[in-house]
Amino acid sequence: xxxxxxxxxxxxxxxxxxxxxxxxxxxxxENMFWYRQDPGLGLRLIxxxxxVKMKEKGDIPEGYSVSREKKExxxxxxxxxxxxxxxxxxxxxxxxxxxxxxxxxxxxRLTVL
Amino acid sequence: xxxxxxxxxxxxxQEGRISILNCDYTNSMFDYFLWYKKYPAEGPTFLIxxxxxxxxxxxxxxxxxxxxxxxxxxxxxxPSQPGDSAVYxxxxxxxxxxxxxxxxxxxxxxx
Numbered sequence: 001x002x003x004x005x006x007x008x009x010x011x012x013x014x015x016x017x018x019x020x021x022x023x024x025x026x027x028x029x030e031n032m033f034w035y036r037q038d039p040g041l042g043l044r045l046i047x048x049x050x051x052v053k054m055k056e057k058g059d060i061p062e063g064y065s066v067s068r069e070k071k072e073x074x075x076x077x078x079x080x081x082x083x084x085x086x087x088x089x090x091x092x093x094x095x096x097x098x099x100x101x102x103x104x105x106x107x108x109r110l111t112v113l
Numbered sequence: 114x115x116x117x118x119x120x121x122x123x124x125x126x127q128e129g130r131i132s133i134l135n136c137d138y139t140n141s142m143f144d145y146f147l148w149y150k151k152y153p154a155e156g157p158t159f160l161i162x163x164x165x166x167x168x169x170x171x172x173x174x175x176x177x178x179x180x181x182x183x184x185x186x187x188x189x190x191x192p193s194q195p196g197d198s199a200v201y202x203x204x205x206x207x208x209x210x211x212x213x214x215x216x217x218x219x220x221x222x223x224x
Contacts, residue, residue: 004156031210040122042202042216043157050210058211090156100206101147104156 003027004105006091012111019078021108023091031094032074033102034058034066036087043090049074050096081112116140117205119215127223132190134218136203139184143205147212148177148188151200160201161188193222 007022025032033048035058045058047066055066063085067075074093078085088109092102118137126132136146144165149157163170163177163186170177176189190197200219204212 009154033211040216042119043214045211048210092156094210096209100145100210100212101159101162102212104149104158106156107154109154 004091004093004103006089006105006108008108009106010109010111012113013078013081014113015082017078017081017112019081019110019112021076021078021089021091021110023074023076023093023105024072025074025091025093025103025105026072027093027103028071029093029103030071030096031102032068033092033094034064034074034076035090035092036060037090037107038087046076081110083112086110086112115216116143116207117203117213117215119201119203119218121218122216123219123221125221125223126193128195129192132188132193132197132220132222134188134190134201134203134220136186136188136215137184138186138205140205140207140213141184143207145206146177146179146186147204147206148175149202149204149214151202151217157202190220193220195222195224198222 004025034046035043049068065077091105094102147162148160151157179186200217204214
């Protein structure tokens, strides 16, 4: 069965802290994605990676960076957390194909105080 | 620029009736569409899809209709059940890798 896991379900951090969100998939997918979900704004793409060590900016990359050292793992880094980064963060993975169907993890609810 | 739009933030339907969720798109190059369902504190899960070579795709209680000339698709749920209460996102592939998502519609099924 397809599985995408995220390191934390809930996280509370203080402004200025460095935050790491980890995502692991067991489906040997080439593509991995980080989104944030905010009410009324849908799912907005932060960064994605189509191969190990490869990354591309999504629609809202400011304030974030990513790392993909292994195929199964994709990390999202908030270098200096701010209150406007309080959100639900969702990781997804997929094969590169026409349907682009993505498989999502359970999400991390991050609160920055 | 929002290429996939869900203009209804919320919808309330009585149990047993039909739920109709709408989605509009602006990019005529989109040729495949997906619907995802999301419960609170969970990740979205794939629900149903449709290719532009079809105008309808059915899976049990869920049917998606595509009107290419109007750049409009809709998801019908019949009959609606309490477990259908969730946020529904429509999405379209962009390039070989990405999906473009709508803003989502929160569906509430009332007993």
